[in-house]
Amino acid sequence: MPLSSPPQASPGNHFWILRTGNGSGSSGTKVRRFSTIEATSWIGDGSDAIVYADSSVWGAVLTAARPGMYEIAYTDGSASVSSCSFGIALNEVNTTTSIVAIPAARRLAMTQPNGFAIHTVTRVVRLNVGDYVLAYHDGNCDLATSAVMFSIRRVGIV
Numbered sequence: 840m841p842l843s844s845p846p847q848a849s850p851g852n853h854f855w856i857l858r859t860g861n862g863s864g865s866s867g868t869k870v871r872r873f874s875t876i877e878a879t880s881w882i883g884d885g886s887d888a889i890v891y892a893d894s895s896v897w898g899a900v901l902t903a904a905r906p907g908m909y910e911i912a913y914t915d916g917s918a919s920v921s922s923c924s925f926g927i928a929l930n931e932v933n934t935t936t937s938i939v940a941i942p943a944a945r946r947l948a949m950t951q952p953n954g955f956a957i958h959t960v961t962r963v964v965r966l967n968v969g970d971y972v973l974a975y976h977d978g979n980c981d982l983a984t985s986a987v988m989f990s991i992r993r994v995g996i997v
Contacts, residue, residue, distance in 0.1 A: 850907055853888035853993040855879045860915065860980070860987035863898055867934035870898025871915070871925075871974035873989060888993045897934060899974055901991050903966035908995030911947065911964065911972055914988040915980045916957035923979035924951040926960050929972055937977035947972070957986050965997055 857873035864870050872893060881887055888905040903909065917923040926938045926949030933941065938949050948960035966972075974989045 850993045850996050851888060852880050853905075854991065855881070855889055855891050855901060856988065856990040857891075857899060857974075858985045858988050860982045860984065862981075862983075863976070863978075864894060864896050864934065867894075867897040867973075869937060869975055869978060870900075870934050871976060871980070871987070871989065872898050873974075873987070875985070877988075889991055899989065900971050901973075901989075902971040903968055905993070906967050906997050907965070907993045908963060908997060909966050909972075909991055910961065910994045911991045912959060912961040912988070913948070913974050913990075914957060914959040914986060915974070915976065916952055916982050916986070917955060917979050918982050920979045920981075921955065922951055922953045923977055923981075924949060925958075925974070925976035925980045926950065927962055927972055928975040929964070929966075930970055931973060931975065934973070938975040939977060941975070946975075957982070959988075963994065 861874040
């Protein structure tokens with residue numbers, strides 16, 4: 840009789856997709872805001888793995904409510920300067936410092952497109968309960984189109 844693996848638990852269908860750049864927080868000046876929730880698995884019954892909060896003060900904050908492996912992607916660019924730096928920050932508290940200057944351990948991904956280009960950064964990372972991720976930039980990323988996107992999806996359990 841062949842050996843079989845025990846059934847694996849599913850990570851579930853937990854995700855947020857945010858679109859359309861909408862400036863930054865008033866105190867979190869390097870944390871992007873988004874004006875459109877394109878799609879979400881949010882139920883709001885306490886079973887969700889990701890909690891999203893948008894604040895005019897702090898910007899968009901996505902917090903892990905369950906441990907797991909998460910895929911995170913961020914697309915951005917600049918309409919008014921020839922380059923901007925942006926990326927994904929983990930548990931960063933200094934929300935007025937450029938993505939370039941935050942400690943590497945809290946900078947999950949970063950890029951600096953030149954010539955008014957739009958780029959995407961992505962990363963798969965383990966998040967623990969209470970870890971939060973931010974769409975972080977240097978202050979020059981100012982696109983206000985649907986090309987600007989931030990997504991997070993739980994892809995595995997730990």
